[in-house]
Amino acid sequence: MADNLHHRDDASDPATGQATSREFTGVDELRQGVMAGERRALARAITLVESTRVDHRSRAATLLDDVLPHTGSALRIGISGPPGVGKSTFIEALGTHVVEAGHRLAVLAIDPTSARTGGSILGDKTRMEALARHPGAFIRPSPSGGELGGVARRTREAGLLCEAAGHDVVLIETVGVGQSELAVADMVDLFVLLASPGGGDDLQGIKRGIMELADLVVVTKADGDLAAAAHHAAADLRRALHLLRPRHDGLTTEVMLVSSPTGTGIAEVWTHLVAAHRHLVTSGQLDRLRSHQATAWMWDEVRAELALRFRQAPAVRSVLAQVEAAVEAGRTSPTAAAQMLLNRFGSDLNPELAAT
Numbered sequence: 433m434a435d436n437l438h439h440r441d442d443a444s445d446p447a448t449g450q451a452t453s454r455e456f457t458g459v460d461e462l463r464q465g466v467m468a469g470e471r472r473a474l475a476r477a478i479t480l481v482e483s484t485r486v487d488h489r490s491r492a493a494t495l496l497d498d499v500l501p502h503t504g505s506a507l508r509i510g511i512s513g514p515p516g517v518g519k520s521t522f523i524e525a526l527g528t529h530v531v532e533a534g535h536r537l538a539v540l541a542i543d544p545t546s547a548r549t550g551g552s553i554l555g556d557k558t559r560m561e562a563l564a565r566h567p568g569a570f571i572r573p574s575p576s577g578g579e580l581g582g583v584a585r586r587t588r589e590a591g592l593l594c595e596a597a598g599h600d601v602v603l604i605e606t607v608g609v610g611q612s613e614l615a616v617a618d619m620v621d622l623f624v625l626l627a628s629p630g631g632g633d634d635l636q637g638i639k640r641g642i643m644e645l646a647d648l649v650v651v652t653k654a655d656g657d658l659a660a661a662a663h664h665a666a667a668d669l670r671r672a673l674h675l676l677r678p679r680h681d682g683l684t685t686e687v688m689l690v691s692s693p694t695g696t697g698i699a700e701v702w703t704h705l706v707a708a709h710r711h712l713v714t715s716g717q718l719d720r721l722r723s724h725q726a727t728a729w730m731w732d733e734v735r736a737e738l739a740l741r742f743r744q745a746p747a748v749r750s751v752l753a754q755v756e757a758a759v760e761a762g763r764t765s766p767t768a769a770a771q772m773l774l775n776r777f778g779s780d781l782n783p784e785l786a787a788t
């Protein structure tokens with residue numbers, strides 16, 4: 433497999449998500465490939481966890497359980513910001529700095545708005561060109577389609593696989609257009625928010641609830657004509673952040689400035705992130721954060737699976753359209769309808785309940 437190490441991920445057919453070669457068919461083989469840091473095995477493993485097929489889901493669960501003991505030591509960073517703020521350009525610059533420092537980097541993306549096959553990073557080839565070609569970097573586009581919850585769960589799993597494959601820095605990017613920032617903040621150690629110099633009236637277009645998630649705010653495009661505006665934006669952001677409680681004890685949310693194309697400020701951002709992470713580790717907060725995230729993740733899985741089984745249960749399915757129509761038309765109250773459906777679901781699970 434050594435000859436594949438320097439290739440970009442091309443192990444699956446983007447149209448079908450199906451594996452295109454016969455290698456790594458068994459879970460055990462896949463696990464060994466992942467653990468050996470083989471990029472094709474990693475790509476294939478991620479394709480497996482992204483699959484919604486029932487038999488794939490159970491194989492994916494086995495694989496994830498197997499690799500779990502080999503995860504946890506990576507620095508997990510979330511990066512978000514409004515469209516066009518400079519996320520891709522920033523990740524290219526920061527990522528290059530990180531791999532040149534000897535780290536192995538994985539870049540994952542969550543873009544539930546993207547119906548494009550192959551996800552957002554396809555269009556980013558030009559902006560992450562150098563990084564994509566670097567042997568120390570693994571870039572994986574957002575799984576296309578599906579609702580946010582599903583995409584987020586698969587991305588979380590992909591992150592674990594990357595860690596098992598030896599990537600000690602995992603960046604998870606998302607476009608800041610909705611709920612996806614929350615999903616990302618829930619799976620990373622540190623959350624970085626990008627802001628642009630001229631974002632508009634309400635603090636560079638950042639909503640307060642999102643600002644509260646940030647461990648670091650980075651103002652992009654602090655160069656050329658935009659340099660002065662960037663400094664103004666940074667001052668505004670510092671004032672706003674001053675009023676917020678930091679996410680972690682002992683860490684204040686800094687505002688830093690970068691110019692991604694020239695690289696100005698990038699090394700400082702990295703140094704800051706490493707120091708913040710070290711603080712989380714030594715203060716014991718990282719362990720607590722991750723335990724909390726793991727439990728939340730479990731409940732997330734339960735909720736999603738339960739909702740799926742609920743919709744598929746024959747006793748529910750047979751009346752679902754009718755009940756929905758009745759609620760839509762105002763003939764049945766949502767509460768009564770939900771109760772009725774839940775009772776039917778319960779009786780499907782346990783026929784004895786139906787008698788009561």
Ligand SMILES: Nc1nc2c(ncn2[C@@H]2O[C@H](COP(=O)(O)OP(=O)(O)OP(=O)(O)O)[C@@H](O)[C@H]2O)c(=O)[nH]1
Binds near residue numbers: 513517655
């Ligand atoms: N001058 C300057 N331009 C930048 C900087 N960062 C990004 N840009 C430019 O801003 C534009 C958008 O950058 P992207 O990196 O594509 O932004 P993005 O946030 O990934 O955008 P989406 O993926 O569409 O959400 C591009 O034309 C970049 O060249 C910067 O630090 N300085």
Ligand SMILES: [Mg+2]
Binds near residue numbers: 520
């Ligand atoms: Mg982008």
